Amino acid sequence: MTRLFNEPAAFADEMIEGFVASHGRWVRRVSGGVARSTRSTPGTVALVIGGGSGHYPAFGGLVGQGLAHGAAMGNLFASPSAQQVYNVAKASDNGGGVLLGYGNYAGDVLHFTQAQEKLRKEGIDCRSIAVTDDISSAPASEMHKRRGIAGDLTVFKVAAAASEAGHSMDDVVQIAERANHRTRSFGVAFTGCTLPGAERPLFTVPEGRMAVGMGIHGEPGIGETDIPTADELAELMVAKLLAEIPEGVGINGARVVPILNGLGSVKYEELFVVYRRVAKLLAEAGLDVVDPQVGELVTSFDMAGTSLTLFWLDEELEQLWLAPADAPAFRRGAITSQALAADAAGTDNSGLADVELSIPDATAESRVAAVRVLAALGAAKAVVDANAEELGRIDAIAGDGDHGIGMERGVRAAVEAAADAVVRGAGAATTLHFAGDAWADKAGGTSGALWGMALRAVGDALGNVNAPDGGAVATGVTDAAAAIMNFGKAKVGDKTLVDVLVPFRDALEAGVQDGRSLTDAWGAAVVAAQQAAEDTANLLPLMGRARPHAEKSLGTPDAGAVSMALIVQAIHESLLQENTIENSIKETA
Secondary structure, eight states, X not given: OOOOOSSGGGHHHHHHHHHHHHOTTTEEEETTEEEESBOOOTTSOEEEEEEEESSTTTTGGGBSBTSBSEEEEEEETSOOOHHHHHHHHHHHOOSSOEEEEEESOHHHHHHHHHHHHHHHHTTOOEEEEEEOOBTTSSOGGGGGGOOOSTTHHHHHHHHHHHHHXXXXXXXXXXHHHHHHHTEEEEEEEEEOOXXXXXXXXXXXXXXXXXXXXXXXXXXXXXXXXXXOOHHHHHHHHHHHHHTSOOTTOOSTTOEEEEEEEXXXXXXXXXXXXXXXXXXXXXXXXXXXXXXXXXXXXXXXXXXXXXXXXXEEOOHHHHHHHTSOEEETTEEESOOOSOOOBOTTTTSOOSSOOOOOOOOOOOOHHHHHHHHHHHHHHHHHHHHHHHHHHHHHHHHHTTSOSOHHHHHHHHHHHHHHHHHHHHHTTOOHHHHHHHHHHHHHHHHOHHHHHHHHHHHHHHHXXXXXXXXXXXXXXXXHHHHHHHHHHHHHOOOTTSSSTHHHHHXXXXXXXXXXXXXXXXXXXXXXXXXXXXXXXXXXXXXXXXSSTTGGGGGGGTTSOOHHHHHHHHHHHHHHHHHHHHHHHHHHHHHHO
């Protein structure tokens, strides 16, 4: 379990602060993560990698000469927000374009794609590579659905070496894609990991059993077996990987980099015992082993487990893999370039420090509405805080268990941003825009992006002029649903928050059209939302990290659906309280 922490929701930020303080030779803090504290060659491609925290050395430990130029670091097991990725990319850009590298997870794809689009609009050549090395997460016929695990390292390393050598963006992308195509990984676990503040691990494995094919976010394995001996485990992993040779690779005489990766609490000595047999099996298969790696490279907090990666080389990939690198957690050879230390190493000198945003003009009516928006967000915060642990437990059934912490970080940031906007005289739209942006930025993950989008859509509908009525609110909810479904591609039946949002939207629209007050229409919609959330227990997830473990979630509602139902109910209670106060004032008058 994770024993050393302060406030669980602040763990990732405090971890990054300590990492930078102890590794200023290599990295400096920038808004959203870290960037090199050394100077890079002007005009070269910048590799910006990233993902959720909790995987050290990935991702910050791979920033340095010969490796990544920056790392966007999200909350625990949650993708960094688009703004975080954008900030790190801007701080890392050398003038030759930016290549974004990340594991193939829904939240990472959404946020990195958003950042890519924003950078392109500014004239920066930005491309992406999503790593898909985990053979357990999808069949070979659907490789584009596979998730990225320890194979991140091989793709990032050769792409970075190509950049360091001065290759063009087109060449760096082609090399990264070729490395991804030639990388395969398979993992197992003996115990689940426990997030800071959690009372139980994200998943458990029965005593004497081993989860097979698990992910690096605490996702359960796709099967179980008795714990084998070290030799038997090596045989299992090698057999799985040799059963799927990348297209275009001949096995006899092939040169391969094996990476035996510890996931957090398997000791190095144990890994060496396993690798002893791995090396023999690869030799017996006619393979030439190049530069084997044994140790912790992509972890999952304190998970007891290991994975084996095979990186099938060609002449160019081998040259790039063996090229010098100097990062906090991965070093080889001697860096010969003049890597001058940047000024104020270890500080945020990216030029992207937070600035106070201007407040558009608003009418008195809209400023009053902004106060009500703040009250509604406060109610949402209270209900999320009270249920964060349970939301994490539900999410851990088939996912990664980070939903509660992510929602806490998001809604807290939203309330702070909204409160600041209200104090400065903002209207309803501006208050919701600030709150939505803060939610998306601090929460990260798919849900962070979706809630940020929802608040912005409602803000657009309310505006900064008129006193909001039921029609405007219903329009905002309708627009929010459309934006979320268009962006996330989920539909009713996929076991996501959309399964609650759509019936809530429909019931709210119907109530408003029937002439009911906003409070009454909202209350009726809450009933529909609560029932819809309960009904997700009978669905199989078709989106996100829970998809590979769909059967495990049967009987358990979706965490995102539950949190949405809780929040709309809390907002209804806030509306009822406002009505009570208003009626009391009228009676007194």
